[in-house]
Amino acid sequence: MSRSDTPLVLVVDDEPAQRALLSYNLEAAGFRVATASDGEEALLVVSEEAPDVILLDWMLPRVSGIEVCRQLKAQRGGADAAIIMVSARSDESDRVRGLETGADDYITKPYSVNELLARVRANLRRVRPARAGQVLDVGDLTLDPEAHRVHRSGAELHLGPTEFRLLSALMEKPGRVWTREALLDRVWGRDIYVDTRTVDVHIGRLRKALMAQGGDDPIRTVRGAGYSLD
Amino acid sequence: MSRSDTPLVLVVDDEPAQRALLSYNLEAAGFRVATASDGEEALLVVSEEAPDVILLDWMLPRVSGIEVCRQLKAQRGGADAAIIMVSARSDESDRVRGLETGADDYITKPYSVNELLARVRANLRRVRPARAGQVLDVGDLTLDPEAHRVHRSGAELHLGPTEFRLLSALMEKPGRVWTREALLDRVWGRDIYVDTRTVDVHIGRLRKALMAQGGDDPIRTVRGAGYSLD
DNA sequence: GCATTCTGTGACGGTTCGGTGACAGAGGTC
DNA sequence: GACCTCTGTCACCGAACCGTCACAGAATGC
Structure with a gap:
């Protein structure tokens, strides 16, 4: 986990x-x-x-x-x-x-x-009230950790395991800007070493999945800082 | 038991x-x-x-x-x-x-x-009224713990003991994703040691049995996480 | 304007993960 | 003993997924 x-x-x-x-x-x-x-x-x-x-x-x-x-x-x-x-x-x-x-x-x-x-x-x-198992809700996005499902405006989205964890992290504190390092730490684990650019790629994949059925890009890029979900 | x-x-x-x-x-x-x-x-x-x-x-x-x-x-x-x-x-x-x-x-x-x-x-x-012999009902599936019988759309299915327990576990919380470890714990018992891949095999057997007389696969595989019944 | 830095993304090789057929052993039944 | 069913493990394959790179384009600084 x-x-x-x-x-x-x-x-x-x-x-x-x-x-x-x-x-x-x-x-x-x-x-x-x-x-x-x-x-x-x-x-x-x-x-x-x-x-x-x-x-x-x-x-x-x-x-x-x-x-x-x-x-x-x-x-x-x-x-x-x-x-x-x-x-x-x-x-x-x-x-x-x-x-x-x-x-x-x-x-x-x-x-x-x-x-x-x-x-x-x-x-x-x-x-941080009892986060485990709680359904996360941000805008038109819904993430159910227990059922391992993500919906946008009711429609289900297919995310890979890493995209899923990435989105969970972002949805936990919407609006907050995460550095790539922080995301690596949270999503990949602190002892794993992968390139920070990997985050970019997965953010890209996540965006693609989130917009697969239309809708705006909910992920904001903050140049020089990182990403945030709005 | x-x-x-x-x-x-x-x-x-x-x-x-x-x-x-x-x-x-x-x-x-x-x-x-x-x-x-x-x-x-x-x-x-x-x-x-x-x-x-x-x-x-x-x-x-x-x-x-x-x-x-x-x-x-x-x-x-x-x-x-x-x-x-x-x-x-x-x-x-x-x-x-x-x-x-x-x-x-x-x-x-x-x-x-x-x-x-x-x-x-x-x-x-x-x-948990099911204890009192009440049947579990999920979609077109029916499981009677007391009679030890499983029906799909009225037709009876033949399941082995392990498949039966596996299905009971899954039917208790439909939609919920169970990790292989959790299923081992629940179906096999916490003190038994078997390989987690064993779960895969039994899921496969269960699927086969459930679809023996047609119908979709009611078990969802969540890559990197586990299985759930929908 | 130009140079530089930063980000998005398609492509690709490598790895991991899950499905499944095969098989041997255990246990039960007749 | 001869069957039969059920079980756990393994090996193999294909698919999904991952991390990296290269390059193009966008944003920024001067």
């Missing part, structure tokens, strides 16, 4: 030891993990990989966590993710400020691993 | 001891049992194995049973199962909340094994 079923958690912390610890625990719990050591990197990862949950350290070098949080929320794609602020201070005012800035949740050190995982799962549920 | 005729009960409880106890009692009563220790796992099992009854502990770690229940009901496949909430509290408000969330029944600890089994059977009858 495709990787895209496993939720992605982004850990933003400047301490390598903290990142390693969090990654370890999260991966042990079955999540995919991406890391970033500062706000800039975090923004990059968010635009590339569209994480589902972001664990954001309050005390970051150069740019404060709050600022990063604000930017993440402002950035397209970041708005889809749940942001959990991690802070050493249990100060109430910090908490309020964090949540005001757009954080979805707030957790103070020291915390237990279970507590952390609980927060991540809880936010994940909110952000 | 035909595997797919045996109802599947999913036990969701975070306590290993509870799971073991319930499994033991349910299996002794002739049910097949699957277990899950949290909501996430439960959702997975539901989408993979399509249980008939779900015994859901109210007090789950991290995610409350209510939340899990809501998600199960929302998920395709979960809606077909009866959900019985198991709670330590006999509180009336809890009961109401549970039922409001979509639970089909409610049982409070302490309960006797007989009481538990009675509830499971009662809900099973409601949810």
Whole structure:
């Protein structure tokens, strides 16, 4: 099955030891993990990989966590993710400020691993409600993962396995622009190496299939960035 | 004994001891049992194995049973199962909340094994009347589990035992795509090891039998995924 | 305008996947 | 024992699918 079923958690912390610890625990719990050591990197990862949950350290070098949080929320794609602020201070005012800035949740050190995982799962549920098995609906497109069927305005379309997974990924966050790398990761799996141009070809094939029975091209090419479904 | 005729009960409880106890009692009563220790796992099992009854502990770690229940009901496949909430509290408000969330029944600890089994059977009858000897009907196909007979457009077909079980499994959720692994699990049993290609061969034999007296092939092959009955 | 970069797409070789006939073994029946 | 049915595995073939490339055309920058 495709990787895209496993939720992605982004850990933003400047301490390598903290990142390693969090990654370890999260991966042990079955999540995919991406890391970033500062706000800039975090923004990059968010635009590339569209994480589902972001664990954001309050005390970051150069740019404060709050600022990063604000930017993440402002950035397209970041708005889809749940942001959990991690802070050493249990100060109430910090908490309020964090949540005001757009954080979805707030957790103070020291915390237990279970507590952390609980927060991540809880936010994940909110952000990505029970995706498995749910019928996806975007515009005149309908994708039923369980029956493995795709319809456009009622008419059934025939897609190959890769096109099917590609369309699932695109339909999960309509409007979002996916880089080729992100799509490779989600549709092909992160350990497989294939050329990024392969994505182009499959997007082409997907377009052909989607327009086989008429209708506009629902896939938008963003030059220099990637593709999105509208 | 035909595997797919045996109802599947999913036990969701975070306590290993509870799971073991319930499994033991349910299996002794002739049910097949699957277990899950949290909501996430439960959702997975539901989408993979399509249980008939779900015994859901109210007090789950991290995610409350209510939340899990809501998600199960929302998920395709979960809606077909009866959900019985198991709670330590006999509180009336809890009961109401549970039922409001979509639970089909409610049982409070302490309960006797007989009481538990009675509830499971009662809900099973409601949810899967086929158990009571009711025939399965899909398109022009009719399968009578009790009489062990299959008809297509009135004409009786001859199926071997494995083909019969295979068809029962497929007919239980028409349209749903079953992976070879899921079918092996359901038709052959989870402890038996046979090659997944064996499924192909039996699908072939089943098709042959189904089309012996004319008619289209009712089984759809989904490349890279599995089979489904339409 | 021109040069450059990026994208769409047809073609192609190679691979994987699924259908099927053949076969040997297990188990049951007479 | 002699049949018969059913089962799981294998080998083979054809079809579907995949990844890459080359080239043309579009978009962008200067």
